[in-house]
Structure formats: C-alpha cells, structure tokens
Amino acid sequence: MGVQTDLREKLISDYAKLSPQMQKAARYILDHPSDVALRSMRAVARSANVPPSTVTRLMSAIGVETWQEFRDHYQNRLLDQPASYAQRARETQRTENDANRDEHLLESICRTEIDNLSAAFTPEMVSSMIETCEAIENARQVFIVGRGAAYPAAFQFAYAYRLFCDNGVLVDGHSGTFGDELRGIGRRDLLIALGAKPYIRDTVRAVEFARSQHCPVIAVTDSDVSPIATDALCKLVVRDTSQSFFQSFTASLSMMQALVALLVARGGHKALQRIAAAEEQLARFDTYLEE
C-alpha cells in the first residue's frame, strides 16, 4: 500500500477544514460516489450546485493533482466491487446455512421490501391513489388515524401534509381520549385510516364512527376485506410481508409519501409557496442547524 491512501476517507477526514462551497461539493461526491466514476467533472459540479472551479479547488485542497487521478481512483473502486444485486443474491444463497446467516437474512429482507414496494405501485394502486388525492383535495378536514405499528406512516403523512395544508388532523390520542379528536367529523370530511392485521380496536372504531357520521374513508390496509376497508371510498391495499414477527410498514410509509408528493405536484405554485412559508417559519424557530 503505502502512499495509496483512500481518497474517500481523506475527503471525510478533511471535510471540516474545507470552505463551505467545497463542503457542498465534497458532500455530493461522498453521497454519490458512482457519479465520480461515470460522469464528467462539470456534470458532477452541476449536480452539486457548484461551479466547476470549486471542484478543481477541492482537488488541490485534498492533495490531488488532477480530476483524472480522482476519477481513476473511483473507477477502480467501482470495478473492484461489482456487487451486483443478482450476484449478491447468488452468493448469499450459496452459503445459506452458514456462518453468515445474518447477511442472508438482511438480503432476503431487502428483496421482500422491494417486492412490497412494487406491489404498492401497480397501475390499479396508482389510479386508486389519484382518486384518493381528489378526495383529499375536496375534503373539508382530513383526519388521519393509525395506531401502533401503523402510527409512523400516519404521522409521516400528517407531518408533511401540514406543511402545505392546514386542514389535516392526526388522530393520535396523545392528549385525552381518542374519540375527542373525531368530534364533528361529517360527510364533507375525510378519514384516512391505516392498519394491518392484527387490527387495533381503536382504529376500527374510528372507521366505524366516521362511517356512522357519513364521512368517507380511505383505507390503507393489508386486505380488501380488512375491517378497516369495508365500504371504504378507496382501498389502498399494501403488502406487508416480512421476515420477522413484525409486519413491514415500509410500503405504507412509501405510499403516504407518494400521496404527499402527488398532492404537492397537483397543487402547483400555491402548494410550493405554502411550503416555503412553513419552512421559513421553522427556520425562524431555530429548528434547523445552520449551514
């Protein structure tokens, strides 16, 4: 070895001493190593939102003569570990009942998650999601309920939704009783209910209550015949296959995120303006770390 230090490590260790703009460049490079190997310097600079000169300066700052040298290093790295997905699967399978049981488990989890995810974006689901969006756009208030393991996805949606709409209510029962928050729900509102087997009683009750008040329901659940999905306006059925005792809520979360993205895209300028305002407000509160 000797002088052949790993440039990536060097970039990390020197990161603190770099100028702000160089940090931006360095950060992009660290986060997208394959870009260095495959794309041009100017293209990388463009993606990092930095002028080309900054990248050249970064090179000399970390003691690299030329971009070529840097690129070569990353190309070799890329060639050394052609850890393709398929190859990885084969390797892990070969050593199935072996010492690296853990690796195999994680590999299998990854595949399952990807399957769950693609199942959530089939054409039928996509059109259901678009319907859901229309329902949300026309609703007076949007209630979101998800208990237990479904709570993260519900929270995620409520959190993002609140950044550009103020008619969202996360029914989390954190303060006082659960039912209080649903008071006044009616036919012009909308309830988004999340939950998979085993169905949590609270969630089902919330759905039943909403329906009794003629409030339409969007069900994000694991089956067309789940107690949450009965008579729902839209049934967003997500797979939650998992290797562990615990169902996977990855697909639910992803779908909720996709709904938010879709709402924003359809909302156009107005939505973006509200987001900007919300973020500025957060910045005022000193929520975020400065650059």
Add this chain to the structure above:
Amino acid sequence: MGVQTDLREKLISDYAKLSPQMQKAARYILDHPSDVALRSMRAVARSANVPPSTVTRLMSAIGVETWQEFRDHYQNRLLDQPASYAQRARETQRTENDANRDEHLLESICRTEIDNLSAAFTPEMVSSMIETCEAIENARQVFIVGRGAAYPAAFQFAYAYRLFCDNGVLVDGHSGTFGDELRGIGRRDLLIALGAKPYIRDTVRAVEFARSQHCPVIAVTDSDVSPIATDALCKLVVRDTSQSFFQSFTASLSMMQALVALLVARGGHKALQRIAAAEEQLARFDTYLEE
C-alpha cells in the same frame, strides 16, 4: 420503453453481418465492456486500433442513435441499476406537461424508492447493520432519537424493540423538555440518532451530548459527513432521494425494521418468548380486534 433490448446481445447477434473493421471494434467492446462504461469513445477506438468514425458507424449499424445511449446502457449494467438516475430524470421531464402526469410521477417515485432501498442493503451497509446489532445487544440502555420527518422511523424501531426488550427509550420530547430523557446516559449505553438534511437542532444536540458523556452513537443519516454522523460508532447512510420537496424516509424505516428483525433472529428463543408475552398482554388489554 418496451423495446428495451439488451445491446450486448444485439452486438453478438449482428456480429457476423458487420464489416471487418466494425467487427474489430465490436470484438473489443465485447471483450472489454467496462471500457465502454468508463472511458471515452475515442479512447475505446484507440484501444481497439480503429478510427473513431468506425465506432460511430458501428453504433448506427446496430441501431443505436448515439454513443451516449450505448454508454448509458453499459453504465447501468455496471451499477446493476434497472434504470439510471439520469434516464429517469429525463423520462419524468419529458412527460411533465402531459395528460397522465400523475401516473408518471408515481411510477418514477416507485423506482426512486426501490433505488433508495437497494442502496440501504449494500454489503457495506449490511455489515454495518450487523455491527450495530452487536452494539445494541451489549448496551445497557438504548436511546432512540429522531425528530420531525425522522420521527416515524425512530418510533417504529422503539415500538417494535419494546416488544422483546425493555431497555429501549424513545427520546421524543413529548413530555417536558428534550434533555430530561437523556439524563444519566453514559458509556455503557447507546444512542441511535436518525436525521437527514435539514438537520434538526435537537437531534444534533442530543448526539453531541451523548458523545460528551462518552456514549457511543449509531447514526442513521443521509451522508458520511452529516453532523449526526461525526465520530459515530456506526454510520448507517441511507439515500433519501425523492421527487417531492420532502426527503424520503422509506429506506430509514426499512433499515430500522431490518435491525429489529435481525435482533430477534439473533435473540433466538428468548426473544420470541418475550414477544409472545407482550402480545398476550396486549390481547388482555383488548387492544386488538378478535377474529
């Protein structure tokens, strides 16, 4: 899309019908596929002892419009990505002002999410996750902190973890001040911190406090140089690329779920017994709907 044939196969099948010089070029390309991905066209031509024009002609001979298209194909093969980031971006842009804009957006979101997910389960990440598990198993108390958009993933882990271990603490600041919950943290404990750009001040402060008390930190974040990741025991770097203004936390959530699954798998019978006990307790409380 649709007619997305494999260009390498095309090269092989058409080989016989090519002119001698083109065969020389084709042959070199077949023998050195990574050269196509990494080097320039002229460089490849030089190595193949062929003028550049021959390579261009070869492109049109096999029905490829431009060398870029050819190179992109080989780059994707090298990365084993079903669709390149650039390609995806172009596709989405192309159909931006279209009738079925929504469908395209969702389709593109799905692909991005899958990319994020596979990036979270690369061999390096897998080994980091296993290290993380060992750290968790040896910790006295396990603190989990994630604010804002990172909260779902933190909650998810804490919720599942509590079903089979009782030394987990979700630092959510719901009651009283944030710092209170970290009181007494020390070198035998462990802090799992989640957060992506823009970094929420509270999270960073929690990390700094933990480090000042010599408590090791596991960082689930978006970059090796994120303020959360500095001096972390394990850096679990997850991609959060997203089509919307909002980062995607799908990969974070999935990784946390995977950690739980891994912990349970390594925990063996004991873990399963505890889970059974926890579920029975929940059933006693009438949490779930009966069948």
Add this chain to the structure above:
DNA sequence: AAAACACCGAAACATATGTTTCAGATAGCG
C-alpha cells in the same frame, strides 16, 4: 474495362471538458 458499390480513415466541425485567471464579495482583524 468501366461503373457501381461498399468500405475505410484523415480531417473538419461544433460542442463539451478540465483548468486557470481575474475581479468582485465577504469575513476577520488591527
């Protein structure tokens, strides 16, 4: 033998790339 044809490589071309230069901006300090 001449014409028609496919094939080839040097050179021309417009564009893109990596690097350097320079002038303005910004922050630190006496």
Add this chain to the structure above:
DNA sequence: CGCTATCTGAAACATATGTTTCGGTGTTTT
C-alpha cells in the same frame, strides 16, 4: 474605519470528445 486574507463565480483558455464529411481504395457487377 481601513486593510488584509480568504472565498467565490464568471469568463477565458487550451484541449478532448462525438459526429460528419469527403476523398480514396478495393471489390464486385455488368
């Protein structure tokens, strides 16, 4: 306040890149 030192981005620069053009070569066809 002024002075310095650093940082930054636009522009300039020489070079490299992908593609096209064009004339030349050899082979086939009539």
